[in-house]
Amino acid sequence: MINKNSPLPIYYQLAELIKGKIVNGDIQAGDLIPSERQFSEQFDISRMTVRQAINNLVNEGYLYRHKGKGTYVTSKKLEHKFIGELTSFTEDMKQEGYEPSSQWIHFDKIPASKEIANYLKIESNEPVYEMKRVRLADQVPIAIETVYMSAQLIPNLTPQQMEQQSLYQYIEKQYGVNIVDGVQTIESTIASEQEAILLEIPEGAPILRMQQQTFLEGKTPLEFVISSYRADRYKFTIEIRRTF
Numbered sequence: 001m002i003n004k005n006s007p008l009p010i011y012y013q014l015a016e017l018i019k020g021k022i023v024n025g026d027i028q029a030g031d032l033i034p035s036e037r038q039f040s041e042q043f044d045i046s047r048m049t050v051r052q053a054i055n056n057l058v059n060e061g062y063l064y065r066h067k068g069k070g071t072y073v074t075s076k077k078l079e080h081k082f083i084g085e086l087t088s089f090t091e092d093m094k095q096e097g098y099e100p101s102s103q104w105i106h107f108d109k110i111p112a113s114k115e116i117a118n119y120l121k122i123e124s125n126e127p128v129y130e131m132k133r134v135r136l137a138d139q140v141p142i143a144i145e146t147v148y149m150s151a152q153l154i155p156n157l158t159p160q161q162m163e164q165q166s167l168y169q170y171i172e173k174q175y176g177v178n179i180v181d182g183v184q185t186i187e188s189t190i191a192s193e194q195e196a197i198l199l200e201i202p203e204g205a206p207i208l209r210m211q212q213q214t215f216l217e218g219k220t221p222l223e224f225v226i227s228s229y230r231a232d233r234y235k236f237t238i239e240i241r242r243t244f
Contacts, residue, residue, distance in 0.1 A: 001017075015057055019060075106131075109127050109130075130146065131149070131159075149224075179216060182214040188209070
């Protein structure tokens with residue numbers, strides 16, 4: 001309950017009360033919480049105080065706002081651990097106990113731009129696959145992934161070949177190559193209108209943008225990937241060691 005005689009600010013007490021209900025499971029991920037007016041009337045406090053409490057919980061990642069609908073409890077974030085292993089989205093999700101799936105946006109063969117050619121170490125205008133899809137975990141959109149890959153290095157690739165297994169698994173089995181390492185760059189940004197629609201989040205919501213180069217043996221580039229992850233559903237954990 002709220003103790004108005006406590007030295008603790010009322011907004012802090014309300015935030016801790018809501019947080020406790022989330023942690024204890026009294027309110028579940030995806031639940032709509034009461035409105036500012038309802039909290040204000042229930043505890044006889046100002047709506048400004050309620051708004052401050054909710055803002056704090058949004059900033060801490062416990063709640064998220066959906067414009068025009070209300071404020072909801074955030075789902076547990078999927079985790080990608082950087083511990084020296086190169087894995088695909090499909091492999092990551094299965095390891096976490098989720099069922100991965102994809103919704104294709106397009107699969108085309110296009111001439112490589114100068115930028116893409118540079119990442120793939122090929123000539124400009126050489127044919128590359130451009131594979132764009134929404135990646136889902138238990139039918140929830142998690143990321144938008146765009147993959148560029150040399151059509152000469154990996155010929156005759158089709159979307160159907162990736163329906164029952166990950167792209168990495170298919171390529172290693174079908175072409176007899178070993179995918180050995182990669183370089184990832186991650187930055188925070190906000191969702192564009194198209195990204196918001198595909199990820200089912202508000203426009204301007206925070207997302208994590210990742211770029212990745214993946215290499216075969218001999219440092220031959222296999223792919224260049226641009227992915228946009230929902231920041232409310234995904235987190236990256238990096239394992240580090242101190243060296244001397």
